[in-house]
Amino acid sequence: xxxxxxxxxxxxxxxxxxxxxxxxxxxxxxxxxxxxxxxxxxxxxxxxxxxxxxxxxxxxxxxxxxxxxxxxxxxxxxxxxxxxxxxxxxxxxxxxxxxxxxxxxxxxxxxxxxxxxxxxxxxxxxxxxxxxxxxxxxxxxxxxxxxxxxxxxxxxxxxxxxxxxxxxxxxxxxxxxxxxxxxxxxxxxxxxxxxxxxxxxxxxxxxxxxxxxxxxxxxxxxxxxxxxxxxxxxxxxxxxxxxxxxxxxxxxx
Amino acid sequence: xxxxxxxxxxxxxxxxxxxxxxxxxxxxxxxxxxxxxxxxxxxxxxxxxxxxxxxxxxxxxxxxxxxxxxxxxxxxxxxxxxxxxxxxxxxxxxxxxxxxxxxxxxxxxxxxxxxxxxxxxxxxxxxxxxxxxxxxxxxxxxxxxxxxxxxxxxxxxxxxxxxxxxxxxxxxxxxxxxxxxxxxxxxxxxxxxx
Numbered sequence: 382x383x384x385x386x387x388x389x390x391x392x393x394x395x396x397x398x399x400x401x402x403x404x405x406x407x408x409x410x411x412x413x414x415x416x417x418x419x420x421x422x423x424x425x426x427x428x429x430x431x432x433x434x435x436x437x438x439x440x441x442x443x444x445x446x447x448x449x450x451x452x453x454x455x456x457x458x459x460x461x462x463x464x465x466x467x468x469x470x471x472x473x474x475x476x477x478x479x480x481x482x483x484x485x486x487x488x489x490x491x492x493x494x495x496x497x498x499x500x501x502x503x504x505x506x507x508x509x510x511x512x513x514x515x516x517x518x519x520x521x522x523x524x525x526x527x528x529x530x531x532x533x534x535x536x537x538x539x540x541x542x543x544x545x546x547x548x549x550x551x552x553x554x555x556x557x558x559x560x561x562x563x564x565x566x567x568x569x570x571x572x573x574x575x576x577x578x579x580x581x582x583x584x585x586x587x588x589x590x591x592x593x594x595x596x597x598x599x600x601x602x603x604x605x606x607x608x609x610x611x612x613x614x615x616x617x618x619x620x621x622x623x624x625x626x627x628x629x630x631x632x633x634x
Numbered sequence: 635x636x637x638x639x640x641x642x643x644x645x646x647x648x649x650x651x652x653x654x655x656x657x658x659x660x661x662x663x664x665x666x667x668x669x670x671x672x673x674x675x676x677x678x679x680x681x682x683x684x685x686x687x688x689x690x691x692x693x694x695x696x697x698x699x700x701x702x703x704x705x706x707x708x709x710x711x712x713x714x715x716x717x718x719x720x721x722x723x724x725x726x727x728x729x730x731x732x733x734x735x736x737x738x739x740x741x742x743x744x745x746x747x748x749x750x751x752x753x754x755x756x757x758x759x760x761x762x763x764x765x766x767x768x769x770x771x772x773x774x775x776x777x778x779x780x781x782x783x784x785x786x787x788x789x790x791x792x793x794x795x796x797x798x799x800x801x802x803x804x805x806x807x808x809x810x811x812x813x814x815x816x817x818x819x820x821x822x823x824x825x826x827x828x
Binding site for chain 2: 457459471497499501517519520522524525617618619620
């Protein structure tokens with residue numbers, strides 16, 4: 382089972398697509414337009430998602446002029462019952478905030494909030510009145526593909542022990558009262574806590590706790606020694622871990 | 635002994651006690667009281683079936699590979715439309731039928747040679763359906779048959795791409811089966827909580 386790259390957003394890339402084969406578009410009046418269309422067409426359209434904060438990313442076309450292009454983003458929700466009452470039909474929706482933008486990123490967190498349902502998105506570029514064809518993303522299902530971030534860690538110490546407080550990462554979705562919902566509401570997640578004894582080896586992390594408790598105490602430590610704590614979230618269901626949290630260090634008095 | 639005599643003498647009091655205390659207990663009991671619940675129990679899978687990262691990851695990877703070559707964004711085989719007019723207690727039965735179809739008519743065909751992990755995933759799915767072998771439909775079957783038929787027809791209409799789509803949606807199939815057939819669905823459910 383390959384481990385995910387630490388700290389990286391998960392991204393899937395679909396195999397190169399040739400669905401819009403230009404051999405089938407003989408009606409275009411002039412070949413140079415066709416070249417421009419191809420050369421500004423966005424590449425590698427991918428969803429990136431961390432704790433359900435989801436953005437669409439793409440790369441500009443290979444032409445030098447592509448850096449001046451503007452981009453247009455659409456998304457599609459394919460769930461049957463929901464689109465009936467929400468959208469009327471399963472068609473491509475314009476993402477208003479990403480309609481004619483120069484950046485290569487578009488926030489689709491709000492548009493992908495039914496987390497177990499699949500979505501598609503597509504982007505096209507325009508330059509000097511010429512539009513490229515659409516570049517399609519892979520199918521994206523937030524619940525399966527979002528990356529879980531590390532927990533927040535705070536430490537307090539007495540003379541022989543360290544108390545570690547853990548906070549799960551939070552989703553952007555809110556409860557009725559306004560607080561954001563932690564990722565532990567969506568998955569069975571465990572905290573993994575590691576200790577680093579700086580006297581011995583700053584790189585060597587020892588797993589000291591795995592479980593769901595939010596406050597743990599690490600006992601029988603040596604006074605006068607500097608320790609650091611790091612933690613990550615672990616998802617047994619997929620055998621995935623988050624990146625490590627930042628180090629929280631303390632010297633026992 | 636004296637107290638026992640007192641109690642046995644007050645028999646009507648006992649009856650009253652039983653009615654007051656036991657009847658509400660019976661009524662609120664989570665234990666099955668009706669005949670239909672037998673079918674419900676046969677339509678349950680243990681959560682552990684879905685908690686093996688190895689097969690879950692293989693299923694997701696296979697689905698990802700197939701869906702990458704599926705350019706049709708309009709159609710969906712595994713979706714909420716399967717549950718239209720289907721009561722909650724029949725959803726697991728419906729998913730069993732869907733899985734049986736996908737295993738027999740999609741995975742164990744020429745697809746075996748086109749993608750990796752197909753046989754492993756098929757074997758896993760088949761083990762789930764065999765565990766559900768005594769899961770029967772309760773009530774009328776017309777809606778179930780209609781929804782199943784619609785899914786099969788749609789796959790046929792899609793021609794070549796129909797099977798690719800079905801394989802590409804194995805991840806959805808896996809999750810839908812888990813949600814329909816296990817008792818404690820994933821926290822957060824199938825929808826956002828806001």
